[in-house]
Amino acid sequence: MQLYDQQVLKVHNSLSGQKENFKPQNPGHVGMYVCGPTVYSNVHLGNCRTFMSFDMIFRYLRHLGYKVRYVRNITDAGHLVDDAEDGEDKIAKKARLEQLEPMEVVQRYTLDFHNILAKFNLLPPSIEPTATGHIIEQIEIIRDILEKGYAYEKNGSVYFDVIKFNATYEYGKLSGRKLEDMIANTRELTAQDEKKSPQDFALWKKAEPQHIMRWPSPWGDGFPGWHLECTAMSTKYLGETFDIHGGGMDLKFPHHECEIAQAEASNGKSPVSYWLHANMLTLNGKKMAKSTGNSILPGEIFTGENTIFSKPFSPAVVRFFMMQAHYTSILDMSNDALLASEKGYHKLMGAMAQVERLNTANHTHMEVTAWKQSCYDAMNDDFNTPVLIAKLFDAVKHINLIKEGKESITETDQKTLLETMRQFVHDVLGLEENVTHGESTEKLGAVVELLIQMRKKARENRDFTTSDHIRDQLAELGIQLKDGKEGTTYSLG
């Protein structure tokens, strides 16, 4: 019997606007697709939050025992800058500006992306396909949609016929828009005379002679429309219908709306059971934008090389900060908020390190089994990580009381407590101590223990100059000593 049979997971489905019981199409298996980044610059912190949210979801599904195929793409072509500039590709533009090969740009920022996500302790997806690696699949889908009559070719470009599609299906159901309203609110755009209607979107775009990124197709040399890649890759790796599609709130319209339209037009089926959208991250109450200076790169937070925060913050602290908010809420990042999270994070990790060393007795002052279920209840409620963290802090309080000898715990409960804490903190929330375990850490620990013994002796001799010197010097190195009833412990960093 798997955990997922014992726990009832509810997820907020953007398509229905409701929390629904999660039931995968194939029992025990989950197919999940998340829109990845366009690799034309350093990964945005807001993007990190989105990917971190889905990483947590991926982790929890796995923890429940599901076999999850998690696909997250890399957009390395097909993203246009703006139509006024005859549709220059973002990658190509960056390449031109930096005098690089397009693939050089892709390589550089893909590496940056992976590097940052690894620091945030994100698990790699099961498959990470690229748009340029799936041109053939995209052409096939265009062909299919053309055949079904929901697209038309014009001067070497192919457009999706939204009005025709809307006659049979419903365009706008995800974002709550009505096609009539959209038509009424359309602003005048230039250079789109090829389209029958302004609502139509490109499936294939003809490449102008100077365009570097181009592929041959039945309609001439060109490149695929942005929305198509996700349809092609999700279909290829997860099938015509799959369980979860995720992405940032900003992608709901038009991107995800178009994905639904493409899939329905080509195979008549709604592709996704549950649409999940992660909300945005703001900085000091304002949206992040390079133009206003209200912006920061993840790397700049880790190193402290920025003018926004008073000190560097570790990736784990930032991750903990983000996990303290629900993924569907707008989260505001500020210096004060990070400082608060940093203290809370260390308190949590400090208590966790104590569980193993707890003295056991024949009575437990804590309903461990009920507490454990309350952790699941939090996560089952649409991945409510802030509530989960509140539950974890309940345990922290008990751990500290037991450590002080004011409460007790049985050996069985201690085992359960430790296992549950580890599962939720490490496996689900993805929070790991930054300290790398190894020979050097062991040696460091031994040295600190030695100093603790020396300090203890000094204190017994009332040589407080020496004892305080040891304490203060260690503190300067980031090693904090904690005196307790049962002796002195320490924490690194």
Added chain:
RNA sequence: GGCAUCGUGGCCGAGUGGCUAGGCACAGCUCUGCAAAAGCUUGUACAGCGGUUCGAAUCCGCUCGAUGCCUCCA
């Protein structure tokens, strides 16, 4: 202008038609050689204005504000 999400105590953030999370900060106390750590105690907040209700911060309406999107813009 339209669509969407939201507006919670000093800060960050859960939650819910009545029993009012959690973290951080602040104050007092306990412990301590002094600190730190830890524990205990104290906070009745829910943008504004109306309405529904025995009762709303939670439901409805309006106003104000924030964030995202409005078609080739991620």
